[in-house]
Amino acid sequence: MTRARGLPAPRTAGEMLGMARAFLERKEIAEARLEAELLVAHALETDRLGLFMQLDRPLEGTDVDVARDLLVRRGRREPVAYITGRREFYGRSFEVRPGVLIPRPESELLVDLARERCPRPDGKRAADLGCGSGCLAVTLALELPGLAVSAFDLSDAALDCTRRNAERLGVAIALTGGDGLAAVEAAVAAGGAFDLVLSNPPYVRSEERDDLAPEVRDHEPPEALFAPDSDADYWVRELVARARSLVRPGGAVLVELGADQGPRAARLAADAGLSAALHRDLAGIERVLELSVEDGAARDAG
Numbered sequence: 001m002t003r004a005r006g007l008p009a010p011r012t013a014g015e016m017l018g019m020a021r022a023f024l025e026r027k028e029i030a031e032a033r034l035e036a037e038l039l040v041a042h043a044l045e046t047d048r049l050g051l052f053m054q055l056d057r058p059l060e061g062t063d064v065d066v067a068r069d070l071l072v073r074r075g076r077r078e079p080v081a082y083i084t085g086r087r088e089f090y091g092r093s094f095e096v097r098p099g100v101l102i103p104r105p106e107s108e109l110l111v112d113l114a115r116e117r118c119p120r121p122d123g124k125r126a127a128d129l130g131c132g133s134g135c136l137a138v139t140l141a142l143e144l145p146g147l148a149v150s151a152f153d154l155s156d157a158a159l160d161c162t163r164r165n166a167e168r169l170g171v172a173i174a175l176t177g178g179d180g181l182a183a184v185e186a187a188v189a190a191g192g193a194f195d196l197v198l199s200n201p202p203y204v205r206s207e208e209r210d211d212l213a214p215e216v217r218d219h220e221p222p223e224a225l226f227a228p229d230s231d232a233d234y235w236v237r238e239l240v241a242r243a244r245s246l247v248r249p250g251g252a253v254l255v256e257l258g259a260d261q262g263p264r265a266a267r268l269a270a271d272a273g274l275s276a277a278l279h280r281d282l283a284g285i286e287r288v289l290e291l292s293v294e295d296g297a298a299r300d301a302g
Ligand SMILES: C[S@@+](CC[C@H](N)C(=O)[O-])C[C@H]1O[C@@H](n2cnc3c(N)ncnc32)[C@H](O)[C@@H]1O
Pocket: 101, 102, 103, 104, 107, 129, 130, 131, 132, 133, 134, 135, 136, 152, 153, 154, 155, 158, 178, 179, 180, 181, 200, 201, 202, 223, 224, 225
């Protein structure tokens, strides 16, 4: 059996777990315990619960080799989600792969807000601009049965990943490729304005590249991270400019923001005469801009 440097051969799943954790700690991986569990479980073709139920399982030589390869990859800063091909989002397991952004827990706030804004989804329509893995579009379709969800992305890898996740989780999503909001505008021209438009657009400035963790900087797709022209507010500006045409009166646009973007985003909305609210994530960061398109009655009354 081959041995990785610093990894003596374990005899049981439990021993392998302990060694994996020690290896990742030596590599200064922040969540060494959790990631050791995920990687060892993946190597043994089980999940974390399954792993804990078979800690005494004797290992085959190939088990150790497979686990060793996964750990070496993680030690080189490949994201654990790309190694296992999975990431949890809103309590469900999504397929992810290189070329597609790994879903982030803070983006779950977009789903929470969409659920609050759309208590009676039957017959309503939603768009997700920049769908990536499909975590938002697919979760919306699952959480709001009856809502018709359309997902848009520039990247073929993203559209393919969304399609696979939709199929695996058993929902239908309309997928459209193309650059920017033109495809969303075409969908509005064809089928009318949406009730909800969600987006987690790229909002990292290119000057911030060196501050990113190597997992993000060296592995995640640049088109999913970096704002056009290094303008973090580019997509907020685009969505503010088109909110009234993309969303029907009474509907809302929900946009994810970077950590320092909230005040600028609120100002852009106010300058356009739109009602706006900023919503904080669990870390207290102003994470989502909500643009409300008032209905005629409310506007006339106001
Ligand atoms: C930050 S990722 C969000 C992915 C996913 N919605 C999520 O929350 O994990 C942004 C997505 O926007 C897509 N994107 C970037 N620029 C775009 C453009 N000009 N037109 C359409 N999609 C674009 C990227 O391919 C990427 O999938």
